[in-house]
Amino acid sequence: xxxxxxxxxxxxxxxxxxxxxxGYGVGGGVRKLEIVDGxxxxxxxxxxxxxxxxxxxxxxxxxxxxxxxxxRHYQEFSGPNRFVEEGYSTNLTDTKFTVxxxxxxxxxxxxxxxxxxxxxxxDNPKLVANMVLKAxxxxxxxxxxxQTLYLAPDPKQWLCxxxxxxxxxxxxxxxxxxxxxxxxxxxxxxLVLFGLDIVPAVPIQGDIHxxxxxxxYPVDESRLPSGFMLLDTVRIEYPLT
Numbered sequence: 453x454x455x456x457x458x459x460x461x462x463x464x465x466x467x468x469x470x471x472x473x474x475g476y477g478v479g480g481g482v483r484k485l486e487i488v489d490g491x492x493x494x495x496x497x498x499x500x501x502x503x504x505x506x507x508x509x510x511x512x513x514x515x516x517x518x519x520x521x522x523x524r525h526y527q528e529f530s531g532p533n534r535f536v537e538e539g540y541s542t543n544l545t546d547t548k549f550t551v552x553x554x555x556x557x558x559x560x561x562x563x564x565x566x567x568x569x570x571x572x573x574x575d576n577p578k579l580v581a582n583m584v585l586k587a588x589x590x591x592x593x594x595x596x597x598x599q600t601l602y603l604a605p606d607p608k609q610w611l612c613x614x615x616x617x618x619x620x621x622x623x624x625x626x627x628x629x630x631x632x633x634x635x636x637x638x639x640x641x642x643l644v645l646f647g648l649d650i651v652p653a654v655p656i657q658g659d660i661h662x663x664x665x666x667x668x669y670p671v672d673e674s675r676l677p678s679g680f681m682l683l684d685t686v687r688i689e690y691p692l693t
Contacts, residue, residue: 468533
């Protein structure tokens, strides 16, 4: 596997990175990131990822997604996926993950976090684990900033997203030891907006979390993050072996 430094600068297109409108409705699913002066621009709508609603960890939005396998083919949206095509290692244990980013955002109480997703084990997954690096949020500021995250297998720094259970897109979402997930991040890497404030736009009978926000009922979109972000560089530095 390739353990040279991975770097995407978006100078020649999205390089395999995608936007994603989570949930359901018009315009839902994968979408192409707009490249503006060599940076990947993300702006709403981002939909609502309800898969990890309570009793899971939180509702999410998925502005930037990089698939780490070739099982799903979205090249018409992502362009060539350099991470996959150049054989970069999915063992992200003790890597340094750096972004150069800026934006004009009203975060509405959310945080931008790194999420890593993996089927465990790879060949015959018993579960699909989604882990966010809760201890190292990424700040979105009007000026460019370069921020480096350290992907240590320290469970105190990571939060398992868990699952809503019934109604989730994947029936085997669950939790696994972070060392197992980092050893083979075989599904995707996502920069997520974590902790959406979900408020129904109309009166709802029953538990709003048992229903699927944005599908079974409309939400108050004024509570969701707004603005735009520009991602200029993503770099993954593997540890020396």
